[in-house]
Amino acid sequence: MDRDIQAYFENLEAKDKDVQFEAFNTILAATNEEVDWAYEVWDQLKDWLTDPDNHRRSRAAQFLSGLAISDPEKRMLNDFSALWAVTKDPKFVTARHSLQSIWKVGLAGQEQKEMMMQYIVDRFQNGANEKHYTLIRYDMIVGLKKLYDQVNDEQIKQTAMELIETEEDSKYRKKYLSVWK
Template identity: 80%
Template sequence: MDSVTKSYFENLEAKDKDIQIEAYNNIIAATKEEVDWAYEVWDQLKGWLTDTDNHRRSRAAQFLAGLAKSDPEKRIVGDFSALWEVTRDPKFVTARHSLQSIWKVGLAGKEQKEMVINHIVDRFQNGADEKHYTLIRFDMIQGLKNLYDVLKEEEIKQLAMDLIETEEDIKYRKKYMTVWK
């Protein structure tokens, strides 16, 4: 890992919030492409998934989701359940930020894509008792759209349409459809 990237990870712990935000944004930007330093931070980030600090949990989930494409050993497959758990975090903003990033795991390969899609489908179909469930559903549909936009696989779009059709409330069905317009 180069010294600049290393400083970003160090600056996540800075006292100055502006420095933290800048570091976070730079790491997110870096993970949009494949990187050669994923395993240098992997175990630390995995540990952060259960940290007492919700900011660390959120960052770890977002960073690991982005780093999945830089994971030739497919560690994300074994670590996915811990990552998915953060999408159910007691702190809703942490859960939501994690859920909004989880689709990136699907960019890492066929197995990872199927894993993400299967979790989204299961939760869409079986999570109606969750607090803020319509927002969670919206985020999952948006995640499928993001995955579709990158991969251009019609099956992903069709799956999203099928899920949207299962929504009984017309108002929410229309809201979910706005993602695909």
């Protein structure tokens, strides 16, 4: 692994919050492109998904979502349910950060995209009992839009529109539709 990236991973544990923040942003930015070090950190990140520290859980979910494009072995197909679990974290900010990055898994390939979409559709349709569910639905619609903007797959847009149509409250339906304007 690149020594710089290794140093950034070490800096995630630094006492100085600014050093942590810089490390986090640098790693996150690196995962926007394909990298050759994904498997050197994959298992550690997978372990962090269930770490007692919510910052680790959040970082792991965001990093793994980004690293899905650097996963030729398609490990994400087996590990996605553990990643998805963090989108339902008891700490709402952790859940939300995870959910807001989960769309990146859809960039990894057709199988990954279809799997992620199934999870989103299921949660959109069956998550009305969740706390802050309108915000969660909004984040999922925004994620679908980001994925659509990257891959230009009309099926994603159609799915989003079908989900939005199921929203009974016109105020929220309008809010979700505004994402697609």
